[in-house]
Amino acid sequence: MPSLQEHLLVKQAQQGSEDAFAALMALYEKPIYNLTLRMSGSPEDAEELTQTAFLKAWRALSGFQEDASFFTWLYRLATNTCIDFIRRKKRRAPVLQTISLDQEDHPTVSLSDHRNSPEETVFQNDTRQTILNALNSISQEHREILLQREIDGLSYQEIADILNLELGTVKSRIARARLALRQVLVRDGNFISSAASDKVEAKKGGGQA
Amino acid sequence: MNACFEYELLISQKLDDELSESDEILLADHLRSCSSCRALYDELAQIQRTLASCSAAPPADLSARVLEQIKAEEPSTEIQASSPTPRRMKLKWFATTAAALLVVISSAVLGIRMLPSTDNASLANDAPTTNEKVSKEASDSSLAQLAELPEEQIEEGALASPQSENPVPSIQKRTASPSTQTVIADPPPVLTEAYGTETEPIIPPPDEATEERSSDTRTLFGTFSANDADAPPENISSDQAEALLIDYLTSEEDPYPAIVLQEESADDTHYFFHYADLSGYVWCYSISKSDGSIHSESSTQSQTSAHD
Numbered sequence: 001m002p003s004l005q006e007h008l009l010v011k012q013a014q015q016g017s018e019d020a021f022a023a024l025m026a027l028y029e030k031p032i033y034n035l036t037l038r039m040s041g042s043p044e045d046a047e048e049l050t051q052t053a054f055l056k057a058w059r060a061l062s063g064f065q066e067d068a069s070f071f072t073w074l075y076r077l078a079t080n081t082c083i084d085f086i087r088r089k090k091r092r093a094p095v096l097q098t099i100s101l102d103q104e105d106h107p108t109v110s111l112s113d114h115r116n117s118p119e120e121t122v123f124q125n126d127t128r129q130t131i132l133n134a135l136n137s138i139s140q141e142h143r144e145i146l147l148q149r150e151i152d153g154l155s156y157q158e159i160a161d162i163l164n165l166e167l168g169t170v171k172s173r174i175a176r177a178r179l180a181l182r183q184v185l186v187r188d189g190n191f192i193s194s195a196a197s198d199k200v201e202a203k204k205g206g207g208q209a
Numbered sequence: 210m211n212a213c214f215e216y217e218l219l220i221s222q223k224l225d226d227e228l229s230e231s232d233e234i235l236l237a238d239h240l241r242s243c244s245s246c247r248a249l250y251d252e253l254a255q256i257q258r259t260l261a262s263c264s265a266a267p268p269a270d271l272s273a274r275v276l277e278q279i280k281a282e283e284p285s286t287e288i289q290a291s292s293p294t295p296r297r298m299k300l301k302w303f304a305t306t307a308a309a310l311l312v313v314i315s316s317a318v319l320g321i322r323m324l325p326s327t328d329n330a331s332l333a334n335d336a337p338t339t340n341e342k343v344s345k346e347a348s349d350s351s352l353a354q355l356a357e358l359p360e361e362q363i364e365e366g367a368l369a370s371p372q373s374e375n376p377v378p379s380i381q382k383r384t385a386s387p388s389t390q391t392v393i394a395d396p397p398p399v400l401t402e403a404y405g406t407e408t409e410p411i412i413p414p415p416d417e418a419t420e421e422r423s424s425d426t427r428t429l430f431g432t433f434s435a436n437d438a439d440a441p442p443e444n445i446s447s448d449q450a451e452a453l454l455i456d457y458l459t460s461e462e463d464p465y466p467a468i469v470l471q472e473e474s475a476d477d478t479h480y481f482f483h484y485a486d487l488s489g490y491v492w493c494y495s496i497s498k499s500d501g502s503i504h505s506e507s508s509t510q511s512q513t514s515a516h517d
Contacts, residue, residue: 018276018280021276021279022272025271025272025275029267029272030264030266030267032267033265033266033267034264034265037265043265046267047267050267050271051271051274051275054272054275055275055279058279080455083455127259128259128262128263131256131259131260132263147260149225150263151260151261151263151264151265152264155227156225156227171218171227172218174221175217175218175221178221178224178253179217179221182249182252182256
């Protein structure tokens with residue numbers, strides 16, 4: 001997402017252009033929706049939270065400083081909206097049972113397959129569930145950055161802005177997160193890949209990748 | 210055979226298409242000759258594909274719905290250009306009144322529930338700028354939606370509302386409008402005429418102080434003083450303390466807000482809040498009960514990160 005394009009759209013939206021704002025929404029609705037889904041645990045709440053976040057962004061546009069990253073600002077606004085929501089609802093168990101809390105109250109992700117398409121093979125569903133379960137075994141830090149990258153679809157730079165990290169830190173943390181997740185899968189013998197099953201044999205004797 | 214750890218970072222970057230050209234070549238060369246690294250790449254790619262498939266698509270009409278609400282709040286040029294005919298006014302009157310009655314009745318009920326200063330204070334900051342106008346966003350989305358519904362009709366039914374002439378400032382005014390305070394405080398002009406209270410303006414001009422706006426809730430049933438901030442309190446409540454903290458956390462100094470309140474406690478002089486943010490740190494803050502000053506205690510890496 002070229003920041004110049006974002007910058008121009010934001011300027012136009014600030015001057016009242018609803019079309020420009022519509023374009024911004026089209027760009028960012030997916031990551032914002034996934035963020036709110038992850039934090040609220042239910043698609044209905046996520047929808048409402050996403051809409052609320054965008055509406056707030058529209059109303060607050062005049063207060064947005066041009067030189068900052070609009071997406072980072074929007075992401076934080078959405079996060080704050082979710083925090084208020086969570087605090088108020090005291091994190092009730094959502095219908096689709098997607099979020100639970102570990103002992104330290106971190107949201108652990110068990111994104112159930114809420115899209116539930118019947119055409120998908122059982123095999124694919126198992127894979128997805130396996131990997132999602134494995135996600136809960138890696139650290140909070142790794143899990144979040146991986147989800148931001150893979151599910152929210154954020155770029156390295158966007159993650160760096162949001163988490164206030166150096167770009168290099170983001171790159172290495174994502175790499176470590178992936179390796180950690182893979183390690184969990186391999187260790188549990190869950191990896192559905194011929195290369196991995198070979199590796200499981202090899203691992204019994206050696207160090208780790 | 211183990212994958213070569215010095216190429217792990219490059220492999221990860223390749224998955225994200227974030228490799229420089231020279232690194233691309235470097236990695237491609239290596240992958241040609243290293244089967245372990247190829248296997249690692251394949252495995253990580255599979256994980257990536259699976260995770261990506263968990264990514265949810267928002268409902269197709271989500272942004273359309275947002276636009277609808279935006280358009281409904283903005284006086285359209287169409288309405289601006291043609292003055293409403295008496296007939297149209299009358300039809301709108303019914304709709305407006307019915308909706309307004311609903312709002313007034315429910316807001317009177319809600320108004321009572323809005324009494325605790327908690328809600329007022331916590332309504333303060335959702336947009337992460339220090340702009341005061343911005344800071345008055347209603348954070349209760351369901352109430353806000355309730356508030357928004359009749360607002361649309363109020364806007365359409367109003368004659369020559371001042372906002373209609375300048376769309377840009379009206380965005381700023383809209384900042385104030387969706388707050389539940391506004392709806393509770395400002396019944397539509399038709400009803401206020403009937404009940405003899407003030408009619409101007411429909412949307413009150415945004416003040417600078419959140420406390421000011423939230424101190425009085427005007428309804429048709431009377432005025433509730435929802436905030437005892439007028440008289441200097443001896444001790445702030447824990448909700449007020451938390452609100453101050455949220456305010457602080459979402460200010461420019463702390464670019465990333467905490468996510469989950471883990472723990473709340475207090476002693477004689479201070480409230481303590483522990484927040485965990487997305488990167489795994491646990492932030493501890495103490496807030497003085499007497500003056501609301503905020504102190505950051507040590508921040509520690511959350512323990513789960515050690516479970517790697």
